[in-house]
Amino acid sequence: MEPLSIIDILGTFSFACSGAFAAMNKRFDPVGVIIIAFVTAIGGGTLRDVLIGQFPVSWLTNGTTITVILIAAFVTLFGGRYLRKLPKTLFVFDALGLGLFTIYGIEIGMQSGFNMGLCITLGTISACFGGVIRDVLLNTIPLIFRKEIYAMTCVAGGLVYFALLQTNMDLEWIQFLCILLIVGIRLIVVKKRLQIPIFYAKNQNQH
Amino acid sequence: MEPLSIIDILGTFSFACSGAFAAMNKRFDPVGVIIIAFVTAIGGGTLRDVLIGQFPVSWLTNGTTITVILIAAFVTLFGGRYLRKLPKTLFVFDALGLGLFTIYGIEIGMQSGFNMGLCITLGTISACFGGVIRDVLLNTIPLIFRKEIYAMTCVAGGLVYFALLQTNMDLEWIQFLCILLIVGIRLIVVKKRLQIPIFYAKNQNQH
């Protein structure tokens, strides 16, 4: 298994957990929790695939995505009490997913021949849209519109990615550094604010 | 006309009615009612077509879908007072649509060569997503996340479908039995709770 595949699975797992937690906070039933976990994990990649015309969308063409999401949802459902005490662990995974999906989306865009601006847009959509659709389904204003660090971090990571492509650095190192950068920015921003990431907060409603 | 086409039209008609009723409960104007009816009836099949890359999506390639939806919307708009007294009739149609669209979505998935898990997922999306998008547009938390019977019924019907495919039973009988099973489960669950299906209730809001 390639290194990227492992991080991809971790990212999918983390996003699925974040969706499951958000749904449990809203007191959804187990089926609702699984559906929200699923939508959060696959939303961004699916929209990216649809926009560029990659069909069937990626989670339909590999066997592991749905399995990983189901495991993540069940772990959160049954182990939630334990994981709730470890929001930082989850946040690290989520940030990792954000980093990986941004870079992955950018590379898919480059393979399709898009320019830098569009590639970064596609990467940001890949990383952020799962959370947007999660919040829409939970009937809250998507947090991406309230906390600029989320989308801006992806854009920053993407810009650094293209800057490093101009150097002689190995692609693997560029990928690794940019993912690390996005994860690092997220960690610093959240730590500075002395709060766990907003999407785990209890009161997400606008009222 | 094939038997399946007749049930398909009935399913489209029923989902369109359910959307129109929900929009009328929210005091939408007639144009809004027609749009919600349209979106509820075509939402699931459209998402399924998009995910697997079937273009143009189905309602753009057959002449009857839009006509059926318009008839359903106008019947509900002008005959609503009468139909309101017949929620059970509407519910039977909706359950029938749920059954048909689940099986139809599964068969489309099989034609595209997907495995059992993905086929059942596609069938469930076909049957449920119209209601999800209806509720999102009505600014309520989709009922599918609150009432697990909805999605679980589709999954159960799909599992029985694949089990029966292992037998020598005729395909028509398998389709008929699985649709009947989904409709039956829905009827029993709703009857047991002694209430009309939740999407006709007046207070759908989360507040």
Add this chain to the structure above:
Amino acid sequence: MEPLSIIDILGTFSFACSGAFAAMNKRFDPVGVIIIAFVTAIGGGTLRDVLIGQFPVSWLTNGTTITVILIAAFVTLFGGRYLRKLPKTLFVFDALGLGLFTIYGIEIGMQSGFNMGLCITLGTISACFGGVIRDVLLNTIPLIFRKEIYAMTCVAGGLVYFALLQTNMDLEWIQFLCILLIVGIRLIVVKKRLQIPIFYAKNQNQH
């Protein structure tokens, strides 16, 4: 540059401004404002492209759309105080965009060989869906469902377009007249109600 391209850019610019204003009214941060401006401007055309299977979707294949949207968002962000005093100016642009996108969507539909009913549906989706997705993301009931003039204006303009196609009139004149008709209807309806268009109102929430 063709005349249509100029109007297209103006329409994109106007829809982006309307989205940015709506997001600023909801006190979104600048990144959120840009994202809402983007989604409002490209939403309708993207859904139309996806439904008919035109990939990559149009804003990914031309270089100007994203640039125009970014300019519109920054102009609104930094010049908002000035523009707020000119809601009528913005409304004229929005109505122009509505007219142009309706006719443009209809012509895309005709190129793909769809009948009149489907073409008008595609044109209406092109013109209206950006606003629908904007309102969904802002967690309000889409205004299209509350103010029937919006969608009905597109349908009326589309019907006149097809009626005029039966005459010997030049296509450019037909396009111009139908866009003018849609803009005119919107202007008259809004003036008659003695209020600025509802999507600029401060209290868009349903509560």
